[in-house]
Amino acid sequence: GAAGEAPENTLKAILRGINCGAKYIEIDVRRTRDGALVLMHDETVDRTTNGSGRVSEMTLEELKKLDAGEGEAVPTLKEALEVVKGKAVLLLELKEAGYERHVWQIVSSHGMEEEVIFISFLPRALSGIAEASGGKARLGLIFYAQPQYWLEVASRLKVEMVAPHYRLVTADFVRMAKKRLFTVNPWTVNEERIAEKMMRLDVDLLTTDYPCRMIRFLRQVTPLA
Secondary structure (H helix, E strand, O other): OOOOOOOOOOHHHHHHHHHOOOOEEEEEEEEOOOOOEEEOOOOEOOOOOOOOOEHHHOOHHHHHOOOOOOOOOOOEHHHHHHHHOOOOEEEEEEOOOOOHHHHHHHHHHOOOOOOEEEEEOOHHHHHHHHHHOOOOOEEEEEEOOOHHHHHHHHHHHOOOEEEEEHHHOOHHHHHHHHHOOOEEOOEOOOOHHHHHHHHHOOOOOOOOOOHHHHHHHHHHHOOOO
16 A cells, blocks of 8 residues: 555545556455454554554454554454455565464355465465465565565465565666566666666556655656556
8 A cells, every 4th residue: 555645554545546557456364363464564553553562462453543654544454354345455474473364264155266376484384374375365575675585485385466665676686687587676666767777677566655755756767657
């Protein structure tokens, strides 16, 4: 979602990105104490809501009472899927391992198997979603160091997308990634000069907290963007 332009991981942020023309929307998913799947980046709610405590120690009812910014509630995964369906591809980041079967069940019940790419820093979470889906899930691996090592891991996991920190992206990296037929999606690109550099290096996507601003900029420098 548009975390720099609306409250992070809220339906308002998701809609902001969609309305600006973003073709991909990224969210973070965690599990509550009572097993609900909700959108939250951090292990705790402290940074992004008016509450405090660990997501894993709170119930969905408790989370729903919090203000996630500008009066927005903490959304469930189901609510996010309903907003995104048919409008964008959802990059669903698995922030932990152990709930993959539940995540896949919800995504498949919405008929969105082809509209969701499951991304994670955790190879075991990607392996888990691959197993839960019978090999049907679309996968992406996120990393911030040792690019050659993680490209090997990505190949073993049979992902379609690699998401390196933008500082790892070089012409050689892009060449190696595309040789393996990976989509290259660097994060988190919030400055125009870095975005322009990434486009010159021929990446496929950009993860940003400011989709509206970045889309306007990219349309100026690459008219077909």
